[in-house]
Amino acid sequence: MVKRLTSRLNMSKIFGIGTDLVEIERIREAVTRHGESFAEKLFTEKERAYCQTHRDPIPRYAGRFAAKEAIVKALGVGFGKEAGFHDIEILANEDGKPEVFLSGSLKEEFFDHEILITITHSKDLAQAFAICQET
Numbered sequence: 027m028v029k030r031l032t033s034r035l036n037m038s039k040i041f042g043i044g045t046d047l048v049e050i051e052r053i054r055e056a057v058t059r060h061g062e063s064f065a066e067k068l069f070t071e072k073e074r075a076y077c078q079t080h081r082d083p084i085p086r087y088a089g090r091f092a093a094k095e096a097i098v099k100a101l102g103v104g105f106g107k108e109a110g111f112h113d114i115e116i117l118a119n120e121d122g123k124p125e126v127f128l129s130g131s132l133k134e135e136f137f138d139h140e141i142l143i144t145i146t147h148s149k150d151l152a153q154a155f156a157i158c159q160e161t
Contacts, residue, residue, distance in 0.1 A: 041139055041158040044099025046092040048152045053088040068094075068111045076118060088152035089145040090116050096156040097126060097141055108132075116143065126156075 056064050065074050065087065073090055077083035094105075094114045103109050108131070115127040126141040142157045 039160045041160055042100040042102055043158070044096040044101075044156045046095035046099070046154055048088045048092040048095075050085050050088045050147065050150055050152055053091060053152075054084045057084060057087065070112055070115045072117055073115060085147045085152060089147050089154060092152045093124065093126075093143050093145050093154035093156065096154040097143065097158075100141065100156040100158040101132070101136060101139075103132070116145075 065077075069077070069087065069090060077086040077090070080086055093116050094111060097114050098104055098109055101109075105111065110130065113128060113130040113132045115129065116124050117127065119125050124143050124145050126143050128136060128141075136158070138161055139158050140161050142159070143154060145152065145154045147153070
């Protein structure tokens, strides 16, 4: 596995990296305060469905929020004018590995890029790290 990843990275040019760290309690408070509208604003229907399959969906929401922030950092764009939260979708593949799907203007601009993402969380924090590479 390490060998495959190493050769994969060596064959491509790294375009950007990004990371983000989120306090899970901050996301929990936002969901409590704003309800489902908070989740609908930030996450796609498929992302919400995935998070809701867990006993406590908030750490999954926090991880995906951190991942989206890490991705825009890796791409060198920002949320608002250049990207919307729904332009980035993070879904787990059959092995549980998070995969990134872009839509809208991001997909048009970065169609020849691949984004590798990792998400982790502890009791209090969720963190994500993204690498964007040209394919």
